[in-house]
Amino acid sequence: MTACRKHELLSELSIKEDFESELIGTVLWPSSYLLVSLLEDDSESIQGKRVIELGCGCGIGGIAASKLGASDVVCTDASEHALAMAKKNIQINCHEGERISTKTYIWGDEESTLGLNPPFDYVIGSDILYNEFGADKLPKALAMLVGKLAAAKKEILSEYKWTVLLVNQRRNPSVEERFMEQIEALFSGCIIEKKILTKEDEMKLLGKEESKLQVNENEFEDYLKGSVFHVLRIRN
Ligand SMILES: C[S@@+](CC[C@H](N)C(=O)[O-])C[C@H]1O[C@@H](n2cnc3c(N)ncnc32)[C@H](O)[C@@H]1O
Numbered sequence: 191m192t193a194c195r196k197h198e199l200l201s202e203l204s205i206k207e208d209f210e211s212e213l214i215g216t217v218l219w220p221s222s223y224l225l226v227s228l229l230e231d232d233s234e235s236i237q238g239k240r241v242i243e244l245g246c247g248c249g250i251g252g253i254a255a256s257k258l259g260a261s262d263v264v265c266t267d268a269s270e271h272a273l274a275m276a277k278k279n280i281q282i283n284c285h286e287g288e289r290i291s292t293k294t295y296i297w298g299d300e301e302s303t304l305g306l307n308p309p310f311d312y313v314i315g316s317d318i319l320y321n322e323f324g325a326d327k328l329p330k331a332l333a334m335l336v337g338k339l340a341a342a343k344k345e346i347l348s349e350y351k352w353t354v355l356l357v358n359q360r361r362n363p364s365v366e367e368r369f370m371e372q373i374e375a376l377f378s379g380c381i382i383e384k385k386i387l388t389k390e391d392e393m394k395l396l397g398k399e400e401s402k403l404q405v406n407e408n409e410f411e412d413y414l415k416g417s418v419f420h421v422l423r424i425r426n
Contacts (some may be wrong), residue, residue, distance in 0.1 A: 249276030
């Protein structure tokens with residue numbers, strides 16, 4: 191694998207979307223571009239790591255992780271249509287030597303979480319927190335996937351290091367609050383970094399003159415006051 195230079199990965203990827211479909215996971219959401227850039231910032235630590243992407247949609251996060259040298263990547267989603275898009279994008283962007291696959295996974299079901307064979311070194315996701323279901327189910331799924339909960343199958347070594355990296359578009363303050371409460375409880379003793387980004391931060395990070403966000407139709411616009419992305423990084 192040739193090492194990628196800073197923030198050039200996005201322009202090197204060719205991701206197909208399906209604009210005809212009415213499903214939410216078949217197009218790239220603005221947070222996904224940010225996730226790729228943030229992963230690129232982590233390129234040294236992601237080398238050789240085992241990565242899972244949640245709610246992968248078109249698979250851009252997992253594909254980026256693989257291009258950055260992750261040794262094993264699984265792109266997961268509840269939607270078969272999204273997974274088919276991710277599969278197509280893996281074929282376009284990844285070569286045979288890359289270990290990257292797709293799998294159906296719905297957050298919250300303990301058995302399926304264990305079926306993914308945690309722990310993972312990196313758990314990533316973009317624009318996956320937007321309703322109560324996610325706020326309630328994601329925190330425990332994240333904790334299980336990094337082996338934070340005892341239910342993870344593999345023996346956890348004390349020096350084992352993991353990272354959760356999520357980028358979400360801020361949509362609903364109560365969903366975000368509910369989610370963060372559980373994250374803080376489940377990950378107490380871990381390093382929890384929460385960053386709020388504005389459109390200007392987004393454009394700077396992506397090196398673009400325009401935001402990827404569409405006209406802001408958010409009903410919580412006053413609450414957000416232009417702070418439209420939520421970056422959450424948890425590590426031990
Ligand atoms: C807004 S889309 C984001 C897609 C992609 N990550 C992106 O940023 O372009 C949300 C994705 O989460 C998936 N999703 C929603 N609820 C889910 C659940 N309970 N379990 C697994 N995936 C889910 C959807 O199918 C969809 O692909």
